Amino acid sequence: MQGICLLGATGSIGQSTLDIIALHPDKFSLVSASANESVDKMAEICRRFKPKRVVVGSRQARDQLALKCQGLPTSFEWGEEALDSIAADPDVDQVMAAIMGFAGLKPTLAGIRAGKRILLANKESLVTAGKLFMDEVARHNVVLLPIDSEHNAIFQSLPQSSIGAHKKDVAKIILTASGGPFRAWSLEDMASVTPEQACKHPNWSMGQKISIDSATLMNKGLELIEACWLFDVTPNEIDVVVHPESIIHSMVSYVDGSVLAQMGNPDMKIPIAYGMSWPDRIDTSVAPLNLVDISRLNFDAPDLMRFPNLQLAADAWFAGGTAMAVLNAANEVAVAAFLNRQIRFLDIARINEQVLAGANIVAVNTLDDVFEADLYARRLALDVINRGRFL
Numbered sequence: 418m419q420g421i422c423l424l425g426a427t428g429s430i431g432q433s434t435l436d437i438i439a440l441h442p443d444k445f446s447l448v449s450a451s452a453n454e455s456v457d458k459m460a461e462i463c464r465r466f467k468p469k470r471v472v473v474g475s476r477q478a479r480d481q482l483a484l485k486c487q488g489l490p491t492s493f494e495w496g497e498e499a500l501d502s503i504a505a506d507p508d509v510d511q512v513m514a515a516i517m518g519f520a521g522l523k524p525t526l527a528g529i530r531a532g533k534r535i536l537l538a539n540k541e542s543l544v545t546a547g548k549l550f551m552d553e554v555a556r557h558n559v560v561l562l563p564i565d566s567e568h569n570a571i572f573q574s575l576p577q578s579s580i581g582a583h584k585k586d587v588a589k590i591i592l593t594a595s596g597g598p599f600r601a602w603s604l605e606d607m608a609s610v611t612p613e614q615a616c617k618h619p620n621w622s623m624g625q626k627i628s629i630d631s632a633t634l635m636n637k638g639l640e641l642i643e644a645c646w647l648f649d650v651t652p653n654e655i656d657v658v659v660h661p662e663s664i665i666h667s668m669v670s671y672v673d674g675s676v677l678a679q680m681g682n683p684d685m686k687i688p689i690a691y692g693m694s695w696p697d698r699i700d701t702s703v704a705p706l707n708l709v710d711i712s713r714l715n716f717d718a719p720d721l722m723r724f725p726n727l728q729l730a731a732d733a734w735f736a737g738g739t740a741m742a743v744l745n746a747a748n749e750v751a752v753a754a755f756l757n758r759q760i761r762f763l764d765i766a767r768i769n770e771q772v773l774a775g776a777n778i779v780a781v782n783t784l785d786d787v788f789e790a791d792l793y794a795r796r797l798a799l800d801v802i803n804r805g806r807f808l
């Protein structure tokens with residue numbers, strides 16, 4: 418029996434992870450779980466899975482939750498230290514890192530330092546902390562399994578033990594992108610899209626932030642950097658290919674001309690179950706792929722003119738140091754502002770560009786450098802937004 422700590426239990430990845438736990442009660446048990454403020458959803462999870470410990474974002478949320486869950490065998494805690502503590506709990510074998518955004522970095526590192534198997538959905542933590550994150554994984558000899566569908570596909574298509582290690586017979590990684598809801602839209606039409614339109618991903622059902630990232634192609638930019646850190650490559654060794662059907666989740670091209678791909682219906686239960694059961698495979702209840710029904714798979718080059726975020730991510734990688742943390746922070750602020758209707762859709766990339774161009778980029782020697790860069794870039798992004806400097 419594998420004990421699971423589910424960070425971000427009330428989110429989209431959280432729900433799919435709970436589905437896999439419920440499908441295999443003989444293999445997995447929910448030891449601990451976290452949410453930020455979704456008290457009602459978390460109360461339902463507690464009633465159904467009876468975890469040992471639950472952490473939420475505030476004292477008030479903790480008190481509300483405890484009241485709703487009287488009589489359950491769960492202890493209710495709140496705050497950052499408690500979050501780190503559930504990831505390191507001795508009853509936990511695997512940590513599903515599924516908090517949204519940079520907030521996921523600290524508890525994921527706590528899980529790594531406690532030697533847990535890390536199931537990494539939270540790409541922002543690896544994008545921002547990069548080498549330091551991978552060094553901690555190596556130092557603690559931790560099994561790190563990518564849950565992001567593309568990286569899970571690449572992992573499945575690479576030779577064994579490829580995390581953090583370059584393989585000499587690999588020619589290219591081919592990272593697929595759906596293109597998002599505005600794949601074929603003109604810049605003029607994209608100028609006035611609403612958050613509701615931007616959150617409507619053509620193939621995947623996901624949280625708001627990653628859905629907006631998919632629509633601006635920032636998600637692919639973050640995934641480009643994520644792949645560089647995971648598989649020890651640079652953006653020059655990765656081709657991004659637009660594949661609107663999201664059936665091929667990514668590919669690896671080998672020096673002999675062979676290309677290996679991982680395919681499946683677009684459902685996160687597949688990579689999640691793969692991570693939880695690796696090196697075995699288990700049932701996910703996802704419908705098998707029917708290629709005759711699908712009939713055609715399409716591929717195209719990304720349009721960097723309409724979707725500049727992808728180029729910004731590559732630029733940040735080559736700039737190195739705190740550039741990736743700066744870009745990520747700017748993007749988190751800009752996406753939140755778009756969701757709050759303070760800025761327009763195309764402003765997201767403009768703000769990201771302004772912040773990256775205007776920020777002082779320094780070397781990353783310690784984690785404090787990453788946290789400082791994050792804070793600094795958030796302030797810069799807010800300043801850019803408040804002064805309308807991106808217009």
Ligand SMILES: NC(=O)C1=CN([C@@H]2O[C@H](COP(=O)(O)OP(=O)(O)OC[C@H]3O[C@@H](n4cnc5c(N)ncnc54)[C@H](OP(=O)(O)O)[C@@H]3O)[C@@H](O)[C@H]2O)C=CC1
Pocket residue numbers: 424425426427428429430431451452453454455456474514515516517518520538539540541564565566621622623624625626627685
């Ligand atoms: N959804 C998907 O299919 C995929 C997601 N990912 C990645 O997985 C991560 C989660 O995505 P997704 O499930 O879509 O996101 P959701 O927005 O659906 O869920 C986010 C979860 O994180 C919690 N959370 C949000 N902010 C904070 C915070 N500041 N502190 C602590 N907890 C917080 C939320 O709690 P609350 O409900 O209380 O707000 C919720 O449990 C992201 O990094 C995303 O990029 C990667 C690949 C695919």
Ligand SMILES: CC(=O)[C@@H](O)[C@H](O)COP(=O)(O)O
Pocket residue numbers: 565566567593594595596597621627630631632636637685
């Ligand atoms: C499910 C998943 O992994 C998402 O990151 C998904 O890939 C988003 O799709 P696009 O960013 O390709 O639109």
Ligand SMILES: [Mn+2]
Pocket residue numbers: 565566567640
């Ligand atoms: Mn992805």
